[in-house]
Amino acid sequence: MRAPDWLTARPVAHRGLHDRARGIIENMPAAAAAAIAGNFAIECDIQLSADGEAMVHHDGALGRLTDGSGPLLDKTAAELKQVAFRDTAERMMTLGELCALVAGRVPLLVEVKSRFDGDRRLVTRMAEVFASYDGPAAAMSFDPDQVTALRELIPSRPRGIVAEREYTEADWPRATAAQRRGMTGLRHAFRTRPHFVAFAVDDLPALAPWIARNLFGCPLLTWTVRTPEQRAIAARHADQMIFESFRPPA
Numbered sequence: 263m264r265a266p267d268w269l270t271a272r273p274v275a276h277r278g279l280h281d282r283a284r285g286i287i288e289n290m291p292a293a294a295a296a297a298i299a300g301n302f303a304i305e306c307d308i309q310l311s312a313d314g315e316a317m318v319h320h321d322g323a324l325g326r327l328t329d330g331s332g333p334l335l336d337k338t339a340a341e342l343k344q345v346a347f348r349d350t351a352e353r354m355m356t357l358g359e360l361c362a363l364v365a366g367r368v369p370l371l372v373e374v375k376s377r378f379d380g381d382r383r384l385v386t387r388m389a390e391v392f393a394s395y396d397g398p399a400a401a402m403s404f405d406p407d408q409v410t411a412l413r414e415l416i417p418s419r420p421r422g423i424v425a426e427r428e429y430t431e432a433d434w435p436r437a438t439a440a441q442r443r444g445m446t447g448l449r450h451a452f453r454t455r456p457h458f459v460a461f462a463v464d465d466l467p468a469l470a471p472w473i474a475r476n477l478f479g480c481p482l483l484t485w486t487v488r489t490p491e492q493r494a495i496a497a498r499h500a501d502q503m504i505f506e507s508f509r510p511p512a
Contacts, residue, residue, distance in 0.1 A: 315339035366397025
């Protein structure tokens with residue numbers, strides 16, 4: 263399976279087309295609706311709830327952009343769906359609710375968040391949701407073990423690896439030293455077999471994504487593009503950008 267053309271056909275709105283000044287917070291329903299209205303693909307994150315639901319949220323804990331506090335993993339989906347985004351009336355979504363909202367109108371690019379503990383429940387729930395979703399959707403993760411789970415549990419969907427040049431203990435405290443080494447340079451690729459790579463824009467150009475793109479035919483997306491300088495790097499070295507803080511031509 264090769265990555266489909268829709269994966270890179272249009273810019274990808276990072277956590278939806280959010281704009282804090284307009285009261286649209288990342289990963290909330292209005293951010294997805296704004297991306298749909300602008301004809302942008304949507305990148306989002308999912309986290310696991312206490313009862314095994316896939317919740318659309320970047321952080322592993324409440325509080326940065328929402329009411330409440332504490333790990334998402336300690337709360338049920340019903341409890342998390344009552345959590346408000348600050349200064350808005352909107353609540354956290356499940357992955358299934360996001361799919362119902364998007365309804366195939368634009369592509370979805372879903373990042374599986376990981377605690378680097380081998381837990382496959384989040385990918386398992388994603389597989390259940392995607393089984394009844396006909397729209398264009400792909401999945402990705404920083405964690406090679408989760409990408410391997412995607413390969414085994416959702417082989418019909420495009421899968422990717424999210425990557426950067428280096429992985430320090432300070433930035434990746436949950437990953438062991440061996441896991442961090444295994445993430446470096448896409449050296450896991452023959453195990454994970456990604457269909458695409460999403461690489462940090464500030465780390466481009468780099469050898470590993472160049473090889474993946476030019477020798478193995480993996481489309482290269484790059485994140486998170488915010489400035490004119492980063493847009494130039496994306497245009498030169500990648501097939502599409504994952505953007506925020508501005509509105510590119512759709």
